[in-house]
Amino acid sequence: MSTTATRPARGLGWLYAVGGALGLAAAVALTLEKIATLTDPDYVPTCSLNPTISCGSVMDSDQAAAFGFPNPLIGIAAFAVVTTVGVVRLAGFAPPRWFRVGMQAGATFGVVFVHWLIAASLYDIHALCPYCMLVWAVTIPIFWYTTLDTLRAFDATRDIGDLLARAHSAVLAAWYVAIAVLVLVEFWDYWRTLF
Numbered sequence: 001m002s003t004t005a006t007r008p009a010r011g012l013g014w015l016y017a018v019g020g021a022l023g024l025a026a027a028v029a030l031t032l033e034k035i036a037t038l039t040d041p042d043y044v045p046t047c048s049l050n051p052t053i054s055c056g057s058v059m060d061s062d063q064a065a066a067f068g069f070p071n072p073l074i075g076i077a078a079f080a081v082v083t084t085v086g087v088v089r090l091a092g093f094a095p096p097r098w099f100r101v102g103m104q105a106g107a108t109f110g111v112v113f114v115h116w117l118i119a120a121s122l123y124d125i126h127a128l129c130p131y132c133m134l135v136w137a138v139t140i141p142i143f144w145y146t147t148l149d150t151l152r153a154f155d156a157t158r159d160i161g162d163l164l165a166r167a168h169s170a171v172l173a174a175w176y177v178a179i180a181v182l183v184l185v186e187f188w189d190y191w192r193t194l195f
Contacts, residue, residue: 012145012149013088017089020081022137023142024075024076024080026132027075027076033131034072037056050190052127054127057125057129061120104150117136122186126186140175144175148164
């Protein structure tokens with residue numbers, strides 16, 4: 001196998017392993033915080049620092065249980081899979097196309113769901129959850145690099161994948177900047193008090 005073929009697989013493997021582990025840690029932390037609030041109504045989550053940086057406000061919202069149970073449970077399952085796939089890719093697993101399509105479907109669901117939650121945090125709940133923001137931060141590159149990997153795995157889309165891959169970091173940086181600007185604008189009154 002050529003080094004060019006190995007490099008992207010290893011890079012994606014590391015992204016899945018590290019990003020998945022960070023997402024899993026955030027999902028577990030949120031789950032433990034939710035359990036603590038359910039067992040003690042007076043409990044203040046450790047990530048609730050003020051009305052703006054407040055996991056409690058986010059956890060108490062309707063959006064925090066979009067499917068009838070706490071969202072972090074989805075994160076625990078999904079990020080455990082992503083982490084495992086990352087480890088096996090680092091061990092040399094070369095996924096077949098159907099597997100890549102499955103990862104693409106999961107990553108697409110994840111990034112759409114995360115952007116719905118971003119909009120809810122900014123415009124409905126009006127609070128930011130640090131653990132949730134960590135999930136946002138890892139879900140976006142997992143989706144983006146999974147998409148590039150999937151496009152490059154099929155003859156019909158390889159050229160598009162190669163073209164997008166040339167600007168991979170610029171697209172990712174612009175994506176993060178757009179979200180940061182939205183957060184900055186929406187919570188400008190809070191950020192001004194920090195200066």
